[in-house]
């Protein structure tokens with residue numbers, strides 16, 4: 551059965567790979583792309599999402615702009631990881647496909663009301679502001695969502711923006727609280743699994759070898775993105791976080807995890823945005839998420855590379871420049 555999804559995103563090079571993987575996969579029907587402030591401000595994430603869709607030749611898909619700041623508190627961004635544009639590493643033309651007039655939150659609510667109950671999966675790849683706002687504005691949509699498969703959080707791996715918190719949850723812990731309390735089936739891809747999915751030289755070389763402008767742009771993004779994480783973790787390659795959300799929809803058999811209770815810390819100065827995961831079941835609180843911890847990373851990269859190869863021929867871009875020339 552083809553799974554209908556909405557991707558909610560803050561591109562982000564790794565977000566771009568998640569979008570491309572969805573576009574290349576017949577198991578998935580992408581209904582629309584909603585954008586949120588995160589890695590960079592909203593004016594750039596909505597632009598970047600349109601750039602990625604144009605790059606893939608999919609100007610027919612609607613892109614919506616959503617929330618420009620978290621439900622509470624100021625926006626925190628990550629230009630230090632993703633560059634000033636959020637998509638540094640390859641220069642693509644300014645997108646010409648339109649941005650939809652409808653607010654992303656309204657598109658999410660209207661789509662869930664219009665589509666058969668239980669038929670649409672939400673795939674958040676950034677801070678959970680749009681999803682939390684939609685659930686707060688129209689709580690009845692919770693029962694209509696098939697499931698939420700999201701990238702965010704961490705347990706044994708700690709955090710990546712603070713010692714305790716992963717970036718997406720840290721930026722909007724209030725929205726994350728709404729999502730994890732919603733009763734919707736949640737699958738989470740935390741740092742514990744995404745840190746196992748690293749862009750080694752050999753893997754990037756396979757993607758560059760897809761050839762032409764497609765291979766150059768995709769490898770340019772990976773080269774840029776990994777430079778920060780290689781220095782940080784001291785390992786070969788950087789973690790490719792967000793495409794795990796889409797890969798899970800296609801190949802759940804390559805992932806392993808455990809049903810847990812997950813609560814979000816919203817108050818503490820020291821641990822704000824921490825996902826408090828009851829891995830050992832000591833709290834007695836009910837399970838509300840499948841916490842993914844393991845992946846066959848070779849199978850992941852085989853899938854990603856094979857699917858990107860399908861798109862390579864359809865790319866609309868003819869002569870991009872990459873950061874490394």
Ligand code: BDR
Pocket residue numbers: 562563564565589628631675676701710716717718791792
């Ligand atoms: C998450 O934060 C962003 O920088 C990435 O796009 C990913 O969604 C990883 O912590």
Ligand code: CA
Pocket residue numbers: 559560561562564565589675676792
């Ligand atoms: Ca992201």
